[in-house]
Amino acid sequence: MHHKARKAVAAVFAIGALSLTACSSGSDSADDSGLGLVREGTLTVCSNLPFQPFEYVNDDGDYAGFDMDLTREIASGMGLDWALQNVGFDGLQSGTVLAAGQCDLIAAAVTITPEREDKLAFSDPYYDSLQSLLVPAGSSVTSLEDLDGKKVGVQQGTTGESYARTNAEGAEVIAYPSDAELFPALKAGNIDAVLQDLPVNLDHTDGGKFTIVAKYETDEAYGFAMKKQGSEDLVAAVNAELAELRESGKYQEVYDRYFTE
Numbered sequence: 001m002h003h004k005a006r007k008a009v010a011a012v013f014a015i016g017a018l019s020l021t022a023c024s025s026g027s028d029s030a031d032d033s034g035l036g037l038v039r040e041g042t043l044t045v046c047s048n049l050p051f052q053p054f055e056y057v058n059d060d061g062d063y064a065g066f067d068m069d070l071t072r073e074i075a076s077g078m079g080l081d082w083a084l085q086n087v088g089f090d091g092l093q094s095g096t097v098l099a100a101g102q103c104d105l106i107a108a109a110v111t112i113t114p115e116r117e118d119k120l121a122f123s124d125p126y127y128d129s130l131q132s133l134l135v136p137a138g139s140s141v142t143s144l145e146d147l148d149g150k151k152v153g154v155q156q157g158t159t160g161e162s163y164a165r166t167n168a169e170g171a172e173v174i175a176y177p178s179d180a181e182l183f184p185a186l187k188a189g190n191i192d193a194v195l196q197d198l199p200v201n202l203d204h205t206d207g208g209k210f211t212i213v214a215k216y217e218t219d220e221a222y223g224f225a226m227k228k229q230g231s232e233d234l235v236a237a238v239n240a241e242l243a244e245l246r247e248s249g250k251y252q253e254v255y256d257r258y259f260t261e
Contacts, residue, residue: 038101044083046087046097074245078237090157109222122225131216133195158196
């Protein structure tokens with residue numbers, strides 16, 4: 001390729017993944033890995049921050065969390081760079097961000113459910129999760145029954161929301177766009193409890209000011225999500241990396257970084 005032309009191509013790549021898909025006329029010309037990546041040489045991950053300890057920005061201003069570190073390891077094992085797009089959770093679970101060519105893979109503590117499997121292709125499960133109820137210390141609420149006539153906060157579009165709407169019958173269920181609004185609402189006293197994934201609630205006990213009063217077994221597991229159609233090779237590659245990370249002990253190392261009591 002002529003030197004000037006190469007420079008021009010590099011400039012196009014620098015513009016980013018979204019404009020690239022427009023240039024590629026719907027073909028895989030932007031990627032020669034055979035995996036249908038939206039950006040050559042890069043695993044582009046969509047997530048919804050913050051959802052500590054799975055995805056958040058740390059004190060150094062870097063993306064951190066179990067999902068972030070695990071997908072970085074997966075990208076590295078595939079010989080790819082890693083990039084992140086932060087998007088709304090509804091766009092994640094519906095798969096619209098994948099259809100729009102914003103990313104290759106969704107890593108956002110997404111529970112594998114039959115409804116979501118209609119719209120998304122999932123990797124093998126990489127994390128088993130419980131739901132939990134977080135309340136201010138000293139609260140009279142110790143169970144879903146105690147929420148009768150009270151307000152429980154959930155994150156919109158999550159399995160925690162479905163669980164609350166099905167099981168907290170007398171409660172007013174208030175859905176927030178993300179954990180960034182959910183926990184402050186509990187702190188401010190706008191809601192009486194938060195029902196969401198246990199590890200996220202564990203992160204919010206705030207030195208004993210808040211407490212987890214109940215845990216719920218829901219047989220939930222998280223998976224990385226990819227396009228329903230045409231992502232078979234990518235799913236297989238991600239699963240192969242996950243298996244390798246478990247075998248090498250690297251998965252456990254990343255797990256211990258975020259989930260040791």
